[in-house]
Amino acid sequence: MNLIVAVDSNWGIGCRGNLLVSIPEDMRFFKEMTTGKTVIMGSATLKSLPGGKPLPNRRNIVLSRKKTDFGSSVEVCSGIDELFALIKKPDDNVFVIGGEEIYRLLLPYCKKAYITKIFKKFDADKYFPNIDLMPEWTLTEESETKNYNNISYRFCTYLNTKI
Numbered sequence: 001m002n003l004i005v006a007v008d009s010n011w012g013i014g015c016r017g018n019l020l021v022s023i024p025e026d027m028r029f030f031k032e033m034t035t036g037k038t039v040i041m042g043s044a045t046l047k048s049l050p051g052g053k054p055l056p057n058r059r060n061i062v063l064s065r066k067k068t069d070f071g072s073s074v075e076v077c078s079g080i081d082e083l084f085a086l087i088k089k090p091d092d093n094v095f096v097i098g099g100e101e102i103y104r105l106l107l108p109y110c111k112k113a114y115i116t117k118i119f120k121k122f123d124a125d126k127y128f129p130n131i132d133l134m135p136e137w138t139l140t141e142e143s144e145t146k147n148y149n150n151i152s153y154r155f156c157t158y159l160n161t162k163i
């Protein structure tokens with residue numbers, strides 16, 4: 001399976017339950033990559049989505065240890081074993097979409113990481129691990145540097161050579 005994330009220059013990903021910044025091209029990229037696929041997220045990330053609603057046109061799986069009812073269009077699992085039983089084939093059509101707890105939990109099972117690197121430091125309270133320091137992760141593709149409202153960013157693809 002894959003993961004997709006947008007990080008700031010300090011690997012920050014969120015603050016007070018929200019994203020750090022919204023870059024239209026990055027939002028479009030996220031939508032293109034995940035539409036028609038399975039997305040896996042933590043309950044806090046589900047709550048952060050517009051209206052706290054699951055993403056349309058995707059199979060939404062939420063990790064939560066509580067017995068909360070997230071509605072009929074969300075599949076809930078209480079742990080990693082239940083998750084893998086549910087997805088059966090953790091292939092290229094499965095995307096881990098956050099947040100911090102879930103990225104950390106599932107990073108070792110991901111083959112590919114689509115990371116939008118935003119070259120600015122924001123106030124953050126949630127972080128993605130710095131995979132530039134992890135020997136198993138190799139940067140394989142990088143876009144040119146792009147710009148939105150004086151914020152520069154780049155689309156990067158990493159491969160986990162351990163799996």
Ligand SMILES: NC(=O)c1ccc[n+]([C@@H]2O[C@H](COP(=O)([O-])OP(=O)(O)OC[C@H]3O[C@@H](n4cnc5c(N)ncnc54)[C@H](OP(=O)(O)O)[C@@H]3O)[C@@H](O)[C@H]2O)c1
Pocket residue numbers: 004005006007012013014015016017018019020041042043044045046048063064065066077078079080097098099100101102103105126
């Ligand atoms: N920049 C990005 O690309 C990006 C992407 C996604 C999210 N974010 C940001 O990340 C932040 C949210 O991250 P977060 O770390 O607070 O929350 P999270 O990872 O979205 O969700 C955490 C919740 O997941 C559940 N959980 C965690 N480990 C579990 C396990 N082993 N088994 C079952 N359930 C488990 C728990 O839910 P219960 O409490 O219900 O038990 C826990 O409270 C927000 O600010 C969001 O905007 C950023």
